[in-house]
Amino acid sequence: xxxxxxxxxxxxxxxxxxxxxxxxxxxxxxxxxxxxxxxxxxxxxxxxxxxxxxxxxxxxxxxxxxxxxxxxxxxxxxxxxxxxxxxxxxxxxxxxxxxxxxxxxxxxxxxxxxxxxxxxxxxxxxxxxxxxxxxxxxxxxxxxxxxxxxxxxxxxxxxxxxxxxxxxxxxxxxxxxxxx
Amino acid sequence: xxxxxxxxxxxxxxxxxxxxxxxxxxxxxxxxxxxxxxxxxxxxxxxxxxxxxxxxxxxxxxxxxxxxxxxxxxxxxxxxxxxxxxxxxxxxxxxxxxxxxxxxxxxxxxxxxxxxxxxxxxxxxxxxxxxxxxxxxxxxxxxxxxxxxxxxxxxxxxxxxxxxxxxxxxxxxxxxxxxxxxxxxxxxxxxxxxxxxxxxxxxxxxxxxxxxxxxxxxxxxxxxxxxxxxxxxxxxxxxxxxxxxxxxxxxxxxxxxxxxxxxxxxxxxxxxxxxxxxxxxxxxxxxxxxxxxxxxxxxxxxxxxxxxxxxxxxxxxxxxxxxxxxxxxx
Numbered sequence: 001x002x003x004x005x006x007x008x009x010x011x012x013x014x015x016x017x018x019x020x021x022x023x024x025x026x027x028x029x030x031x032x033x034x035x036x037x038x039x040x041x042x043x044x045x046x047x048x049x050x051x052x053x054x055x056x057x058x059x060x061x062x063x064x065x066x067x068x069x070x071x072x073x074x075x076x077x078x079x080x081x082x083x084x085x086x087x088x089x090x091x092x093x094x095x096x097x098x099x100x101x102x103x104x105x106x107x108x109x110x111x112x113x114x115x116x117x118x119x120x121x122x123x124x125x126x127x128x129x130x131x132x133x134x135x136x137x138x139x140x141x142x143x144x145x146x147x148x149x150x151x152x153x154x155x156x157x158x159x160x161x162x163x164x165x166x167x168x169x170x171x172x173x174x175x176x177x178x179x180x
Numbered sequence: 181x182x183x184x185x186x187x188x189x190x191x192x193x194x195x196x197x198x199x200x201x202x203x204x205x206x207x208x209x210x211x212x213x214x215x216x217x218x219x220x221x222x223x224x225x226x227x228x229x230x231x232x233x234x235x236x237x238x239x240x241x242x243x244x245x246x247x248x249x250x251x252x253x254x255x256x257x258x259x260x261x262x263x264x265x266x267x268x269x270x271x272x273x274x275x276x277x278x279x280x281x282x283x284x285x286x287x288x289x290x291x292x293x294x295x296x297x298x299x300x301x302x303x304x305x306x307x308x309x310x311x312x313x314x315x316x317x318x319x320x321x322x323x324x325x326x327x328x329x330x331x332x333x334x335x336x337x338x339x340x341x342x343x344x345x346x347x348x349x350x351x352x353x354x355x356x357x358x359x360x361x362x363x364x365x366x367x368x369x370x371x372x373x374x375x376x377x378x379x380x381x382x383x384x385x386x387x388x389x390x391x392x393x394x395x396x397x398x399x400x401x402x403x404x405x406x407x408x409x410x411x412x413x414x415x416x417x418x419x420x421x422x423x424x425x426x427x428x429x430x431x432x433x434x435x436x437x438x439x440x441x442x443x444x445x446x447x448x449x450x451x452x453x454x455x456x457x458x459x460x461x462x463x464x465x466x467x468x469x470x471x472x473x474x475x476x477x478x479x480x481x482x483x484x485x486x487x488x489x490x491x492x493x494x495x496x497x498x499x500x501x502x503x504x505x506x507x508x509x510x
Contacts, residue, residue, distance in 0.1 A: 051299045058306040079255050079323045
């Protein structure tokens with residue numbers, strides 16, 4: 001019973017939060033609601049006994065949305081409403097509604113036909129982290145390593161891009177400009 | 181029936197932990213003023229009650245009964261919810277912390293941990309990372325330039341040191357092979373020689389430094405440093421809302437102290453003739469004292485020095501530590 005109560009509570013919270021994200025005109029409301037919704041999603045993982053994934057959901061998305069906040073801080077006055085400039089309202093609303101319905105159909109079709117089954121059923125007595133490790137390092141080893149290489153490349157290119165001025169502080173640069 | 185008993189037990193534990201930690205956080209503010217006063221050859225609060233002890237109650241009454249001022253141009257809901265996030269995330273984190281060894285009362289064994297989830301350590305770090313939103317939201321919603329600067333500093337500081345604390349903790353996790361704090365404690369059974377600090381000294385130092393940065397204690401208290409940005413993100417706050425930030429900070433300090441004690445300093449295992457619970461209290465008190473000592477002894481660093489030390493010194497050291505641990509283990 002408690003699981004059902006918790007599930008419905010989290011569902012209502014998540015849907016409510018994401019509605020605020022879409023409909024609010026204030027950037028600060030939208031970003032905060034996005035963060036809240038992402039954190040509430042982790043509740044479903046905890047309900048399904050996937051503690052590890054739940055915690056990872058919290059850690060990853062708080063960090064990710066923190067970056068969105070940084071952009072919000074740079075581009076908007078977050079205490080004022082953003083003036084939205086939407087010209088083709090009807091097309092946007094029809095397309096978004098249609099695509100939402102499509103996604104629901106795609107996700108629900110296998111559940112409805114009853115043909116969904118776990119390729120790697122969970123093993124009794126093995127912890128959460130161990131199971132994820134087993135699957136990551138057997139079935140999904142190649143995509144996992146590819147993702148790692150991609151992240152490494154992205155990190156190195158990021159460092160190279162900022163490296164040029166890394167040894168100089170902003171004051172040094174100003175002084176150099178003044179001399180010229 | 182068993183389910184009901186479990187729920188009652190959990191609720192009772194949660195209320196006790198909440199009350200005790202909130203009380204300890206309040207008391208820590210008093211201790212902080214006293215310790216700082218003694219280190220600066222002053223007496224500190226002396227007038228209210230014996231030895232100034234009731235100053236705590238007086239401050240509490242003042243905070244609770246002060247008018248709840250919300251400035252005109254702030255984003256109201258966000259401004260109001262930010263301090264709640266600070267306190268709530270600090271208290272959520274303590275749900276997965278084991279404080280004492282289990283004990284038996286009237287034939288009923290009590291585990292002094294609210295929820296023994298398998299990934300306790302990660303959960304605590306996740307809750308702490310949610311706590312970052314409090315200064316950020318406060319800074320963004322306050323409609324005040326000092327607050328905005330404080331919020332921006334909060335993001336860079338907490339996000340950067342999250343990396344260091346996460347990487348430094350990887351070494352011990354690799355050695356123990358579990359993220360549960362109870363397993364970490366059990367790994368160090370058998371006296372001081374088995375403490376993890378001897379096997380992972382570098383990780384210990386890095387985690388301690390990152391702990392200072394994540395609780396904004398003095399060498400790294402840039403996000404509310406008075407001389408530069410007034411009071412940072414908390415400039416517009418007063419009364420109980422400011423008090424919630426304060427309680428959150430001290431609760432975080434206690435959590436970090438408990439984490440260091442459990443992961444590196446032998447946890448709640450008995451030392452010689454000292455029983456485990458007392459040993460734990462001593463270790464946590466010493467860590468709180470260290471927090472205050474550092475505040476009295478050291479000036480704070482500049483933001484660029486902070487970033488430099490985080491990304492160019494601490495993070496490479498943490499990576500080297502992980503690498504060495506991996507090589508030794510293999």
